[in-house]
Amino acid sequence: MPEITFTIILFYSFPEAMVLVLLSLSLLGIRPGFRKILLIGGIQALFDVLLFLVVGKLIAIPFGVHTVAQIAAMAMIIRRVMRFPYQDSCLAVLFGFSIYLCIETLMYPAMIFIIKDFVPSVVSPDNWWQRLPMFIMQLMITLLVAFLIYRFNIRFMSGWKRKTGNSLFLLASLMLVQSILMLWLGLQYYIDDKNHANFGIPIHFSFVLMNTAIPVITLMVIKQCMEFIRNEVETQAQLDNLRHIEELLNTMRVQRHNFTHELQVIYGLLEVQAFQEARDYLKKSVNEVAATSELVRTDNLGVTALLHTKAGLAEARSIDLHITVKTSLRQLPLEVRDVNLILGNLIDNAMEAVAQLPVPERKVEVMIGQDLRGFVVEVNNSGSPISPEVSAKIFMPGFSTKGEGRGMGLYSVQTLVHKYNGDIQAESDGNGTSFRVVIPG
Template sequence: MLLSLPTLYFVVRLIDRTRQDTVLSTQEHYIDQISGMFTSIRGQRHDYLNHIQVMHTMLQLGKLAELKAYMSDVVKETHQVGDIVQHDIPAVGALLKAKTAVALSLGIDFVSDFSGPWNPKSPVKIIDIVKIAGNLIDNAFDEVVKLPAGERRVRASFKLWDGFLELTVSNPGPPISEAAKARLFEPGFSTKPGENRGLGLPIVRERVAHYDGTLTFHSDENRGTVFQVRLPQKAAQLS
């Protein structure tokens, strides 16, 4: 059955509006996270004097064990936000800093690492690396916040080797059900309530496919859930 021109025009406008709404929602999401990062940094500066006063008082009272534990907590929190991520892609460094601030606010132990030389002539756009990594990390955060505080861990590893960028994001937790696996990359599907859900993984798959990369995942009781992306770093590798 052929659609009439007015109906076809309406459908096209609806698709375009949906795409614009999705882009706007994604932009607002990352703006909120960047804002959260700066809030965490400002908060550390604001609390610095309080920490010094507390530690000075503990020292005067001879509470050395308590002082050591308190100092350890302060140093750990400072390192989580304050360390400079040393790698060749500043945008990815900014993303990881934003995610670190979010993780800190949610009680998530988030660790990331980046190794290998970045190829400045890579056909892969940095904005797409940020999209892929950001969505996978967000997805992992959404899962671990369901766990008790001491079990919330997310690992993100970037490796540049053998002509590929390899990104691995892992988290503990219950395995993804077989029913959910079948629909995992379906636009709009999500195991979480709320609007604008179910968009992250389809975006990841689309961007990976655009570069003829690979996207794999496994999820089980013992190893938790692991997503891995491999993107070619040389134009000649793209088909």
């Protein structure tokens, strides 16, 4: 039998790659330009030529392994061309290939029922033209699916890593393996049995029903898992808000008590004509008022209340908390609840990081400002530096070095920052750790 040729691979791989790119990016809610689709499809087709004509001659590629290699290559190509994070592009391609393989599996019984002498097989120089009608129909159906996903704004992949971490990767891989097995079993089912053309409607219908039900059930399970994790994050956010409110009430009670006590002290000093002592005492109170006026610059009562609460907690824990507000937050495109969740978690983590240090070294700095990119929040602490291994995992849900039941704070912060198309970065060295959040204005 003659070997598969460059022309045949290019003829099938090039349009197939373009359609798969369109389908995968549709799952991200993105409609790329035709030039980028053409570029990605061309590079992917050249990779397929290399895979089958070069690697395929050196080693025998098992069924399904070539698909995994194509997925990895396409994810890398999309990342380079579209400048997406590799995780996003890889996950989108995983689901895109899974859907495409499901469509291919369902096409075999349909083509055999329509064309009685149709021979389901892989592409080869002897029968490539026999598979052409099915190939064209498969591309058309895939294009229709991509159009419907984009038309009805079905952003199945939107925000996956903020809600599920690596869990969705496992589910996507499971669905891909399932799709490959379905395709392989379908091919064996029809190729091995020479009487497949005489199966009749009931057997065809049963096969189509089975191959349709399995991926649908898998997608339903994935959706339920995503909903469960989303609800867990929202519940944690509500608990954090309740904790902030409780802290604010306690701080207000303490401040009211202290204010009454200070008035009594000042009145007593004036009664005994200790004017210098009264002046020194008032100077301290004025400095505290000045610090309060710094917080008022936010022009956001909710944020100001939170910062007051954290300042009270820092004072109670003997932590030097310095807050600098350089801009008004009136135009900040975040709800007060979301702003406080971000600030509260970052400040809490910073105070925990310095809690074990000697009192003079317990320093936390908070800066709220604005630059050309948008609103900026920086939280710095003088605690021990974070190792690179831990730094790579700090935003993962459930990861914590402080024991079980922790690890949702920074994950919630990252979720909210990405919700508003922002960015969060962490840096750590011998001088401490810094978190920088940028939210487009």
